[in-house]
Amino acid sequence: MALIDTINNDIKAAMLAKDKEKLESLRAIKAALLIANTSGEKVNEEAEIKLLQKLVKQRKEAAEIYIKNGRKDLADSELAQAQYIEPYLPKQMTNEELKAHIVKIITEVAASSIKDMGKVIGAASKQLAGKADNRTISEIVKELLG
Numbered sequence: 001m002a003l004i005d006t007i008n009n010d011i012k013a014a015m016l017a018k019d020k021e022k023l024e025s026l027r028a029i030k031a032a033l034l035i036a037n038t039s040g041e042k043v044n045e046e047a048e049i050k051l052l053q054k055l056v057k058q059r060k061e062a063a064e065i066y067i068k069n070g071r072k073d074l075a076d077s078e079l080a081q082a083q084y085i086e087p088y089l090p091k092q093m094t095n096e097e098l099k100a101h102i103v104k105i106i107t108e109v110a111a112s113s114i115k116d117m118g119k120v121i122g123a124a125s126k127q128l129a130g131k132a133d134n135r136t137i138s139e140i141v142k143e144l145l146g
Contacts, residue, residue, distance in 0.1 A: 003048050003088065004033050021077065025084035028055060049130035052089050056082045090130045095140070098132050102140050114145045 007030050014023040032051050036043045043051075059082035066075035093101070102124055109119045124137045 003045075004030065004037075006088070007033070021080045022084045025081040028081070029085060029088065046129065049089060052085055053130065053133075056085050056089070059085070092133075093128065093131045095136070098128070098136065099140055099144070101128065102137070102144060106141075106144060111145060114142070117141055117145055120145065 007026055011023065011026045011030065014026055029052065032055060033043065033048065036047065036051055059078045063075040063078040063082070066072070066078065102120065105123050105127065106116075106120055109116065109123055111117075111120045120141050121134075121138055124132075124141065125134060128137065
């Protein structure tokens with residue numbers, strides 16, 4: 001089943017359950033997908049994953065800003081929305097799995113120092129798209145090469 005169909009079904013279920021925050025989150029996903037589809041080309045699964053990651057990242061960044069400004073109520077709402085969006089993303093790798101995979105990438109690209117960080121992160125970002133956050137990838141590469 002296509003993501004948009006799944007979202008539509010979940011919107012109906014959230015409406016019936018009167019779950020306001022979940023409904024708001026699902027409508028945000030649907031709006032983003034519809035906007036992406038109006039660009040003229042069909043959005044593939046990889047583009048959908050990037051779009052969902054962007055939505056989660058926006059919610060988390062907004063929550064951080066709200067917390068800094070003493071608005072815990074708004075931060076909680078943003079974090080709840082991020083939690084409703086995350087199940088539509090592929091399962092995220094654990095730090096241990098991520099480290100093991102990055103060690104393999106380091107040997108593949110023959111990286112030996114922190115100067116090779118760009119090559120490693122580039123390869124890791126392609127191979128781990130949707131399965132790990134780029135910030136986490138970067139931190140682990142720094143740790144392993146540094």
